[in-house]
Amino acid sequence: MSGPGFGDALGGDATPTTSYVLRVNGEARLIENAWIGENLLYVLRERLGLPGAKDGCGQGVCGTCTVQLDGVAVAACLIAAATLGDREIRTIEDLDNDPETADVQRALIEAGAVQCGFCVPGVVTSVCALLARVAEPSEVEIRRALDGHPCRCAGPHPMVDAVRIAARRRVPRQTHSTMMFNVIAPPTSGGAE
Ligand code: FES
Ligand code: FES
Structure with missing residues (x-):
């Protein structure tokens, strides 16, 4: 039954x-x-x-x-x-289209953080989210962002180095973009009189 x-x-x-x-x-x-x-x-x-x-x-x-x-x-x-x-x-399929993502991927390779590669898409996704929010993250902020990404191959230290490298490259680029914007932006002062 x-x-x-x-x-x-x-x-x-x-x-x-x-x-x-x-x-x-x-x-x-x-x-x-x-x-x-x-x-x-x-x-x-x-x-x-x-x-x-x-x-x-x-x-x-x-x-x-x-x-x-x-x-x-x-x-x-x-x-x-x-x-x-x-x-x-x-x-990651869409993030892959951003030049900032390429910076992060290159930095991971340069720092020796890419071996089997299984963790890498997740790491890149988290690091891109961090750098979009904080241009120059502290070590604590970097380690917190990487906390949920245990890498069985390389361990955490190369990843931390990679984030520092990517952040260093990104800051000058953002500064340059801001300067360009300031050159072409119309004046904002002097409203209706
Ligand atoms: S598959 Fe989602 S955290 Fe491991
Ligand atoms: S590179 Fe193999 S788990 Fe991270």
């Missing part, structure tokens, strides 16, 4: 589905008939064909699944995709 199923015990469908729109890399992407509990990492990789965020521990520990959510680095394996509404998700 078979007993009641899991769904019956809950008094309904054990795998309820829903359809929703996710904003990913600047585009609205429709997700149809998906289980409401699917995490963001699964949706990105298996439904949207974006494999840049890696599936490591599935428990928020390894950092390989990191994406940016409204500019903040988060573990995609811990977030139910259906709950995100119109929040902006950015993955």
Whole structure:
């Protein structure tokens, strides 16, 4: 004799589905008939064909699944995709188009922080989020940003060095951009008299 199923015990469908729109890399992407509990990492990789965020521990520990959510680095394996509404998700596939990302990638290589490479997309995503927020981060800020990215190959120190290198390169570029803007921007003083 078979007993009641899991769904019956809950008094309904054990795998309820829903359809929703996710904003990913600047585009609205429709997700149809998906289980409401699917995490963001699964949706990105298996439904949207974006494999840049890696599936490591599935428990928020390894950092390989990191994406940016409204500019903040988060573990995609811990977030139910259906709950995100119109929040902006950015993955390494889109970050790869930015020259600042190339700076970070080059700095990681120069500092000897890239070996097997499995942790690298997550590290780059977190470092780009940090440098977008803080142009010249302190060592504490760097280590805090890298805290969720245990690198089994190189350890933390080369990564910290890499962030310093990337930050040093980025600051002169931002200063130059600001100077250019000041040259071409119209005067802001002297309103209606
Ligand atoms: S797979 Fe998300 S933190 Fe490890
Ligand atoms: S380079 Fe291998 S885990 Fe980081």
